[in-house]
Amino acid sequence: MSIAFKSPIFDVKNLNFSASGQDILAHISLEIFHGEYIAIIGPNGGGKTTLIRLLLGLEKPTTGNIKIFGKDLKHFKEWNKIGFVPQRAAQVDQNFPATALDIVRMGRTSKRKLFSRESEEDIQAVDDAMAKMDILNLKDKMVGTLSGGQRQRVMIARALASNPEILILDEPNTGVDIVSQQNFYKLLSKLNKEENITIVFITHDIGVIADDIGRLFTINQKAIICNDPKAALSCEDMSDLYGISAHLVHNHKHEH
Ligand SMILES: Nc1ncnc2c1ncn2[C@@H]1O[C@H](COP(=O)(O)OP(=O)(O)OP(=O)(O)O)[C@@H](O)[C@H]1O
Ligand SMILES: [Mg+2]
Numbered sequence: 001m002s003i004a005f006k007s008p009i010f011d012v013k014n015l016n017f018s019a020s021g022q023d024i025l026a027h028i029s030l031e032i033f034h035g036e037y038i039a040i041i042g043p044n045g046g047g048k049t050t051l052i053r054l055l056l057g058l059e060k061p062t063t064g065n066i067k068i069f070g071k072d073l074k075h076f077k078e079w080n081k082i083g084f085v086p087q088r089a090a091q092v093d094q095n096f097p098a099t100a101l102d103i104v105r106m107g108r109t110s111k112r113k114l115f116s117r118e119s120e121e122d123i124q125a126v127d128d129a130m131a132k133m134d135i136l137n138l139k140d141k142m143v144g145t146l147s148g149g150q151r152q153r154v155m156i157a158r159a160l161a162s163n164p165e166i167l168i169l170d171e172p173n174t175g176v177d178i179v180s181q182q183n184f185y186k187l188l189s190k191l192n193k194e195e196n197i198t199i200v201f202i203t204h205d206i207g208v209i210a211d212d213i214g215r216l217f218t219i220n221q222k223a224i225i226c227n228d229p230k231a232a233l234s235c236e237d238m239s240d241l242y243g244i245s246a247h248l249v250h251n252h253k254h255e256h
Helices: 048-055 100-106 119-132 149-160 178-194 230-236 239-241
Strands: 009-020 022-032 035-040 063-068 081-085 165-170 200-201 215-220 223-225
Touching: 022 048, 022 215, 035 048, 048 063, 048 165, 048 200, 081 149, 100 119, 100 149, 100 178, 119 149, 119 165, 119 200, 119 230, 149 178, 165 178, 178 200
Parallel strands: 035 200, 035 215, 081 165, 165 200
Antiparallel strands: 009 022, 009 063, 215 223
């Protein structure tokens, strides 16, 4: 089947979300297609996390329509097709009683009946996910003792363990040093290109990855969708929405 005939992974029509008498998101319409690599930017409080929570059914829209893999969100059940790494997922207590391996194994529980034994397939998927994130050497370490960047990789491996078709990451890079960040983006890009995993991630440092990403969504109550991130500055209303976008969106290609 040609990709052109597949329905989008997410199809969002005229989504509105208000809470405590405030409009948080208004008139959001967007589609996310198989194989895309999308970055979402926007000011603090602009509604990025809320949009993702709406897409995942964790928050109910005031009005509007969301389809996932062609199905209305309320009928959608195949959540293992979607890997999600929430904002601040990597912040765990130092004494959190689990190893990196334990955490990644949790990514398989939706595929398995509760309390059933781990199958060969589960073991293999966990191992593959850890290999992809280059953390096999951290297997037996307690997560609380890992560095922030290492813990982030563990959380992403957990999301990958269910072999998702799409990976959604909410600011996966906060507090990670610049070299680790660049390696991390290379890794995401590899997952996208070589494993054909659709990637959507929220970030505040779009400059580092402007070369790679396919589309850029700017969210500040409404959404501006930029099909060519390198031309983001010329996107209609972009500077109005983001205020300082001129400093955030630039191309690093020639600086290395
Ligand atoms: N359930 C809710 N009830 C009340 N207010 C909410 C609710 N969910 C989100 N908000 C508000 O909506 C706004 C958007 O929040 P959100 O967390 O989506 O922003 P964000 O773009 O992810 O910001 P950041 O970059 O700081 O993570 C905030 O003002 C927040 O307080
Ligand atoms: Mg957020």
